[in-house]
Each structure stands twice: as structure tokens, then as C-alpha cells.
Amino acid sequence: MNQMIDTKTAVIQELTPTTRELAMTAPGMPTSDGAGVKLTRIIGTPHINMLDPFLLLDCFESDDAKDYIGGFPTHPHRGFETVTYMLNGRMRHKDSKGNEGVIEPGGVQWMSAAKGILHSEMPEQQAGLLKGFQLWVNLPRSAKMGEPAYQEFAADKVAEERRADGTYIRVIAGETGQGTVGPVVNNHTHPTYMDITVPAGVTFEQPLEPSHNAFIYVIEGALAVGEQAKVVGEKVLGVFGEGGQITVTAQVETRFMLAAGKPLNEPVARGGPFVMNTREEINQAFDDFRRGQF
Secondary structure, eight states, X not given: OHHHHHHHHHHHHHHSOOBOOEEEEEEOEEEEETTTEEEEEEESSSSOSOBTTEEEEEEEEESOGGGTTTOEEEEEEBSEEEEEEEEESOEEEEETTSOEEEEOTTOEEEEEOTTOEEEEEEESOSSXXXXXXXXXXXXXXXXXXXXXXXXXXXXXXXXXXXXTTSOEEEEEEXXXXXXXXXXXXXXXXXXXXXXXXXXXXXXXXXXXXXXXXXXXXXXXXXXXXXXXXXEEOTTEEEEEOSOSEEEEEESSSEEEEEEEEOOOOOOOEEETTEEESXXXXXXXXXXXXXXXXX
């Protein structure tokens, strides 16, 4: 009888998702990019260089036009994807493939630079708050020299989920535990990317693929993470350890970004706006750019 009970308990434990605990936290670092745009670099710093497949995360936030008016004039990319998500303000993009549009609050652009593209991102405003994120997601070797592509969604095309406990989720990519699916499709890294607001005292749970790397970034408020209840404060990155789900409890009403993705486990060579697998491929990217082949 005891052996049967032990076997049943083992099966239940195996089927129960293991809660991910906090592996590390890291502050963002103030920096500038483009034509002097002031921003906070969250991934891509001495604290955390990358979290495979995520190469970089920037937050730009200012209500002083001098901090952002220069924008990001025309520049090249190759070998990865850029994800721009706007919280406040408007950003106009143009590229060498003839695409042009404006990303407005709540809108997202998921661009695969692949073998090469030239693009610009310029503020579509001269005053007021401009706030948003840019996330860089790596591409596998097999897709780095594919054709550039876009997935762009206005705010009303981003999936939303409102729960009875007051939790509000905007799902850009991936699927919530209650079945809401984001519009972005990515068969390389199968990402999860969500903008989540949780009322004070409420616990939020989200299943994740155990093999995926995952992080949160607290926009406003503070979260107690996992069974250990370690706190991640405002404007701090929290990286998760292994497990099948995340569990966070809002200390006050809290808004945060959640991202997770399949690690590629490939060599990474960087050269400014290019991310390839080898230094030789980086040199080739610079050579192709100089020859006008983007």
C-alpha cells in the first residue's frame, strides 16, 4: 500500500510544474544610441551580456524632446530580429524594402532583418512622453541569410486578456495559461512576450516551456518571485532559473514585461548592428554594407 501511495505521489509531482525561482537581478544602465537618444540598456550590459536567444533590451523613456528628437536615422542590421513595442508616443519607421509606417501606443513591430536591411526609426512627435522597448532576438544560423520580413500589429490587433482578479495581459507573442494567443508567429525561438499589469496582492502564474530562458522587467511597482518571494523592484531585470511556470505576487499594483524563448545554443559574433555566428561573417556583413548590397 505504501509503495502504491509513493508511486502516485511521484506521478503527481512529475505532472506539477516546478515554480521557477529568481536566478539573478540586474539594474539597467543609462546610455545613448542613434542620434543621441537617451535610453536605459537592460540586456547587453556588463551585468548581463545576453540571455540566449535575447541579445539586447533597451527602454527609451523621456518627456523631454531633447532626449529623443534625434531618433535613430538610417542604419543597417543583419542576422537577428528587432522588436519595437510602444507604451507612449509615436515612432515612424522606414526601410530599404519600401516599408513605412507609424508605431503608436500599444503597437508592436517585429522585424526580421535576416540577410540585411537598412531602416530608420524617428519620433513622430516634437513634445510629450516617448516611451517604449526595443528587444533584439537572435536568429539561428539557418535563418540569418533569409529574406527580411515584418510582423506589425496596431494596438487593437494585440491580444488582450482581463481576469476576474483584475490582472490585465497584453499578449504580443506566446500563449497565456488561460489560452489567449499573441499575434506574432516565430518558429525559430517560439517566444513569449507579454505586457502584464497585476493589482496589489494578486498572484500571477504563467506556464513556460522548461527549456526556455525567461526574464521579467518591472516597469512600475514590485514583484515577489517564486516560493522564495525574492523581490524585483521598479526598473529592475529579473532572470528566472529552471522550471515549468513562473509565479509572481504584486507588492503594489505592478506592470511588467515578461519574455521567454528557446535558446539557440549557437556561437554568437557581434559587430555593431550585425549578429552572426563567426567573425568572418561579421566582416562579410560590413563588406556587403559598404558595397551597398543591403
